[in-house]
Amino acid sequence: MTHDLADDRAAVRAFFGERAPRWDARFPDDGPAYAAAVHEIGLRPGDVVLDAGCGTGRALPELRTAVGPAGTVLGADLTPEMLDEAARTGRGKAATLLLADVSQLPLQSSCLDAVFGAGLISHLPGPESGLRELARVVRPQGRLALFHPVGRAALAARQGRQTSPDDIRAEPRLRALLAATGWRLVSYVDEDDRYLALAERRPE
């Protein structure tokens, strides 16, 4: 690990570790939006899916419902306190939890059918290496869902700032970033009450 990578990871852990115990209470009404987003991935019974940056595991029960008992749900997060909350709330039972950096996953290539990442991409210090690693672990034509329960404009307003075309979640930037990292953007929605970009893993 380089010094910079270690610093990046420490910063993520400090930021989210402190917030983990209050995370669910801050966003109590997001459940239906998560369920709808998971539905749009098109998972089938028996699929293998990763929740990348799963946090307190808010999407894990829906992902389990989608893949059924024959499927596999993995939840990976860099912040131990987030995974502790997932376990404490019982949501961890829906998945196998991994303390891992999504830019360096302990998974074999092409082992997943899909990845769900909620609120993840803006927090990756190196989004390009993260998306490339997610492409490595997803099979050709597998799916990636980048989700947020609030659209870009509404989120910016909540945070007292303007949206910026430099935001990597803006459609042109995201489309190019995905294309450069092994993905093809297939749909993009950025409305007040949801952000959802769906991409497909390009064949080698």
Ligand SMILES: C[S@@+](CC[C@H](N)C(=O)[O-])C[C@H]1O[C@@H](n2cnc3c(N)ncnc32)[C@H](O)[C@@H]1O
């Ligand atoms: C905004 S939170 C979203 C959590 C959860 N997906 C949700 O929707 O409630 C972002 C999460 O990504 C995790 N994270 C950030 N960078 C990461 C990385 N490189 N690898 C794994 N997890 C990461 C953080 O620890 C945090 O739990």
